Amino acid sequence: MSTLIGKTGIVVRNIPRADSALIDELDRFGVATVHEAQGRKGLLDSAIRPIQQNQSISGTAVTVLVAPGDNWMFHVAVEQCQPDDILVVATSSPCTDGYFGDLLATSLMARGVRALIIDAGVRDTRTLRDMGFKVWSRAVHAQGTVKETLGSVNVPIICAGQLVEPGDVVVADDDGVVIVRREELPDVFETSRKRAQIEEQKRVRLAAGELGLDIYAMRQKLVERGLTYYDNLTDVQG
Incomplete structure (x- = not known):
């Protein structure tokens, strides 16, 4: 799978998912406890911050690789999402443009997606909070994007310094975001x-x-x- 990092033009329709009950239970422990429990690994860069407060989530990662200033692959990714998924997005090179706003959030909510984790910018943040759609992002920026360049969906990505595989477990709260390997979830749950x-x-x-x-x-x-x-x-x- 690691050989797919950075590859574009790929959409993987079926990804492995961990036990949903364990994923939901992991949420109650919080990012700090989970991070420590799994050997102090998996923590995204501290620049990834929530646009809301007093909220926590856990879910399955649907990964998205996007080009700088281009959100085309978001629309491709929506179709691949299932209820309780979390969209995890990385850019092929650094960019803080506002990739995501209330319209895309509306589309994701219709699919039952729980949240967005993005190593880039978002906008419409007040509306997103009013909608109750949870977001953790590197930046808030009104700069818009285009739809011209292919990326990929459900391939391994490097998001805010961490490798994220499609199907990995995401835990996020006011303290940040941590990634748990899908196959390690039972052990991490018990240790947490x-x-x-x-x-x-x-x-x-x-x-x-x-x-x-x-x-x-x-x-x-x-x-x-x-x-x-x-x-x-x-x-x-x-």
Whole structure:
């Protein structure tokens, strides 16, 4: 599949999809927990930000490669989308034009698509928020696009620094976007579940007044690194 990265003029109609129940469950853990649980990998560049707040999603990646300033392949991709998919879009070279707005969102919503992740620009953001269509993008830019150059749909892409294969799992929230390999989803789900339980236990202990220094057994390591406590500033100066 990696040999298809950057190839244009391709549309793959059928892609593998992970268990939908597990995908939905992964959403409740959040990007930070999932990222840590799978070994701190899969996180998109921090420049990919949500246009809305207090929203989270998970879903299956339908990948799209587009040319700079050209959104033709969005219209091709819509036909390949299924309910609960997430459109993940990369450009063949850097571009922050407004590839996507309310009309394309209307078309995607009619197919049951949950969100858009795009390493480029979008526009009509107020309308998109009013519509309830979730977007994470590199830029917000009113500059329009044309429809002249072929890209590809459902091939591997590099989006915001990460390889995304069609059928991979996307998790996104206020903290950013993380990609989970489709075949790794069961393990990542279980690891995320355990991590969330441990974090909740620590939260209870912290709320009761216990110190992170003790919960995380930091004191000895701090001493070994040379941290010294003084009762008064004059003792340090002396």
